Amino acid sequence: MKIEHVLAGFIPESRGKEGLALAVRMARQAGARLTVAYVHPPAWTTPGPAKIDAEWRAYVAEEAALTLDQARRLLSEVDDVPIDYLLHGNRGSGRGLVQLVGKTKADVVAIGSAPGGGRGRIRLGSTADQLLHASPVPVALAPKGYGDESSAGIRRLTVAYRRDPASDEAVRQAAGLAAQMGVPLRLITLVVSGGRQARMEREMLERLREKVAADLKAAARGHRRVQVEVEVLEGKDVAAALGGTDCGGAVLICASSETGPLRRVFLGDISSKIIRSAPCPVMMLPRNPPKKPGSGVKQGKP
Template identity: 45%
Template sequence: MSDRLRVLAGYSPDDRGEDALALAALLARGTGAALTVANVHPPAWPARGPGSVDAEWVGYLKEQSAAALAQAGERLGALKVAKKDAAFRQHAHRGSGRGLIEVAGETGAGLIVIGSAPRGRRGRIAIGSTADQLLHGSPVPVLLAPRGYAEEAPERFGRLTVAYWRRRDTEAPLAVAGAFARRLGLPVRLVTLVLRPPGLPARFLRADDVVQRQLAQAEKDLAHAAGVVGADGAVEVRTEAVPGVGIAKTLGAVDMPPGEVLACMSSHDGPLRKVFLGESAGKIVRAAPCPVLVLPRGGGTR
């Protein structure tokens, strides 16, 4: 990462935009990050003549986008970020997530922040079309705010928890997570969910022995990961292996106080240096009661 983190917040004049802005402002206050607020609006529609567009429609789209960014600028003051310290961008694209990826490339952003889709439960993250595009192609980490975060945001972050399973290509994302924690001055907790398949005790007489072996292996893997994250001694790292049945239920047993940020890694099946949300990570995102940071496979941040 560069010395100064560049944060891009996707803003729309609704609750999800407010949640994203509150989370991005908290980052800016905590790290001194350079903040850009972007509103992605639809492109112009083709009009009667070939290659022409409806000038009135274009003007309306730009006017609405400018009004949204003006509202964001006013909101920043209440979030203790001076409007003059932020940049504002309008961008036309058919897909809001893909549009944010383009703006991130143009501005050198190392992190994209968005809110939950509006249909989600309060305090949880629902993945809508914007998040889906970002979580299947962003070259930089994506930070998602739970629904209602703007109303309940803490004064500061308290800890970064990383959901960890040992596999190939995990060391680079772990290093990114460690760098993120250092920027915010946060301790790191590495958590592995040791999942017992439903019905295992009924089929295996020594099921508890199986789980104990899984826990023992998880603790070894966590010790290795802790060495990667805390290699320079600048980050306090602790580990936790949590047994349970199902990702959502097991994650619910993990203590997540206010100020927590949960990080998870992209699927090994996704493209290198891109975010690609796999099935397990998707379940973690939806079950988490706090902001979730999704890390690209192989690192991939600025």
């Protein structure tokens, strides 16, 4: 994975600010450009009285312009990231962002949490739901209140690992991104029951060390050395397991469900629980993302 272009979905609410904060941090550390987009309601498709149609179009245009002006004000002090602003019409904000991914050739799309969730947690709304079942590129979700803390950047990438090909691919993709951002990589496995299963998961991670080291060496070639940590997190549920580690300054990366469509993000049951329980931003990867020509990231064999 290599990020050269970040697409941020913006709305004139606090969650719009949270998504912007995550998008800026990702773009800054990846040396990428940023496009801030507002998906507004489209013009009426059913013809009506000319005056009403004109008034509606004028109202939509004015509200959209005001929304992008708010985004510009929020980012007025960001002078180290190239930023573009874009308007797009669609009845569904998530579907509109999927369209913009294709139009702008973005490598990742970032949004904030839906309203109503607890501080430091991610709540999935209709926009996230549409993205998490259709986006051809990774979807990054910022928790409520993200960006309010003093930390100015992403300090670590963490991969939620499970024993399947999708997670092996996620490790390779995350290794390339960690090398690009100049941050360490951590692999975690969540164990929500004790006894024999916990011992098996620990043994699995020990066997994974040598393979991951080889994948990381290939992915980081030409970049700075990537430090790798491996950790088993145990608890009575996903939230308790994630609560047993330091997630400060981290982005948690998850692979899509293997039952979803190819080259699309698809949210499975475990990933859904991780998103709702994680105290940090979460990035969902699509299944088998296309390789970018000239990315410089060498892929290992699955």
